[in-house]
Amino acid sequence: MATAAVEIPPSNHGIPGSKMLQHVDLPEITSTQSEPIDPQGVATAWLDAFNHLIAGHDQDIQDLFLDTSYWRDLLCTTWNFHTYHGPSKIMSVLKSTDQKCRLQLLEMDSSSDIKKPNLCPIDFHGNLQGIQAFLTLETNFGRGRGLVKLIQDARDRGKWKAFTLFTTLEQLNGYEESIKTRRPTGVEHGSHPGRLNWQERRNVEADCDGSFEPTVLIIGAGQGGLTIAARLKQLKIPSLIIDRNERIGDNWRNRYHQLVLHDSVWYDHMPYLNFPPNWPIFTPKDKLAEWFETYAKALELNVWTKTSIVSSNWDESKRQWSLTLKRQTDGRNETRTLHPRHVIQATGHSGEPYFPSHIKGLDSFKGDRLVHSSQFTGPDPDAKGKKAVIVGCCNSGHDIAQDYYEYGYDVTMVQRSSTLVVSCENLIDVDMKGVYSEDGPPIEDADILSMSTPNAVGARLKVDNTKEINRRDATLLRALQAAGFALDNGPEGAGLFTKYLHRGGGYYIDVGASQLIADGKIKIKQGQEIERVNPHSLTFSDGSELEADEVVFATGYQNMRETARKIFGDELADRVKDVWGFDEEGETRTMWRRTGHAGFWFFGGNLALCRFYSRLLALQIKALEVGLMEYDVD
Secondary structure, eight states, rough: OOOOOOOOOOSSOSTTTOOOOOOOOOOOOOOOOSSSHHHHHHHHHHHHHHHHHEEEEEEEETTTEEEEEEEESSSSSSSSEEEEEHHHHHHHHHOOOOSSOOOOEEOOOOOTTTTEEEEEEESSSSSSSEEEEEEEESSSSEEEEEEEEEEEEEETEEEEEEEEEEEEEEEEEOOOOOOOOGGOOSSOOSOOTOOOOOOHHHHHHHTTTTOOOOEEEEEEOOOHHHHHHHHHHHTTTEEEEOOOSTTHHHOOOOOOHBBBOOSOTTTBBBBTTTOOEEEEEEOHHHHHHHHHHHHHTTTTTTEEOOOEEEEEEEEETEEEEEEEEEEETTEEEEEEOOOOOEEOOSSOOOOOOOOOOTSTGGGGSSSSEEEEGGGGOOTTTTTTTOOEEEEEHHHHHHHHHHHHHHTTTTEEEEESOOEEEEEHHIIIIIIIITSSTTOOOOOOHHHHHHHTSHHHHHHHHHHHHHHHHHHOOOOOOOOHHHTTTTOOOOOGGGOHHHHHHHHHHEEEEESSSHHHHHSSSSSEEEEEEEEEEEETTEETSSSEEEEEEEEEEOOOOOOHHHHHHHHHHHHHHHSSOOOOSSSSSSOOTTTTTTTTSTTEEEEEOOOHHHHHHHHHHHHHHHHHHHOOOOOTOO
């Protein structure tokens, strides 16, 4: 039943403290050029001039970067993440960069057709054309990759200048990953009396026996914990993952019955071990859980399940933790104390479930179930005709509502603000085609294409993508609105991914529930807060009442700081910075980089973000461990 909605703002508000992304004006379009363009020659000339500049020679920065230009740098100019805007800012960075970590050389990467300089559309419709070139780079400490997009400056006689430049560190000199030509031999040939075989060595490491002590302790055996542990292992940094669940993958396995990933397989590969070619496009939760177990075994990751932190203490002078762990193994409980130098909280994108405990009358409910969505295991197969109410209209809320409907329940969703809705098929076709797709480039190259765009520029470019998705979804979206469902297009119309980074939710990737809403099979109660829970109903702020046998609050999760507070106490939680949302430069706050507390890191996100940023966090920890980086110095 669609009810009249009160006037409330759409759910585009950000996480507290998050900055709004800077408004980006796209460069002016130059007049049609009659002479043919030589992408290789243009890119080579620009690179020569840029290398001349970073070598300290006299070079006008205005000849290299547009007035509306952006340079996104990850660990190459400093040991941090930055997006620099405009020629003046970029020049000031090049003049002030610490000599310990600065660019020395950019070179063209022409190792494949997609990497060679080529003409390409800059915006969705192709009105703005430019030259795109993959790069390799060298810094004082390591090597990496990059990408530049050059556009003709309509205000300066059509000179080719950088609109966006991207640079990211990928390896440290002398501390490269133990892969490919550096892979281990697996055996020590010759006579070594008393030596341990592979299984015995694995047992010692996995159990932290004898002198083995992890340098890094990771909390959480989901995609975050597994990917960062895999990266650390290849850099020869010992780590241990702990998880309170019974098995690796239970963070997915124990969720609601019909859960399937809404992201595609091409987007979700994990480091070093891609999904096999017969893997389904959308991964069922239990299949993903099984893969996590396989992944941990194949990459020889150390994982203690059924383990939790009992007490913790950080020694500032030693820069070392003392952690007491309670572990259940082989049917018995044991207590172990470890002394890692780093703790990574990889407990998920968010933190503890947000349950609106302030609502009056929660304890008075006499129905069959009143839970947070994280505790929802599935509908009762014998409860046909009962009334289910789902509070919240994002991915989980829709999936649960559809699950209830398919079991014969009378279903109502409570939508308190507005939701961004995109169809799964059109999202993939418009936003990911040619990048994360069957015909796309290797995943490492796809990540460069995706991550090279600064968030503010990406938000501006995604406005047109979002309009195109809405055009394709127009019939469905009109039907949703007719059913009383409130829609939005994300901050400034920038779509799903910007909204994800800005506030961590507020969207639904449609896999079927939207049509059920449009057809009236799932009813909507819109724009009203719950005033009170009654024994068999909910009362709303407008005085209306809704009968309920089961209530599921799909109300999201608290900030990761609150999980840190629960585990480590107020001192650490008050010391670390806010997590997620955007900083002044448009970079994601605190996640995957220094938190404000030495030896403590936040790590999370979807599988794609974990794949990409796990390398960067591992490089920071390695740089600290070998003395290339100081925690308090950029």
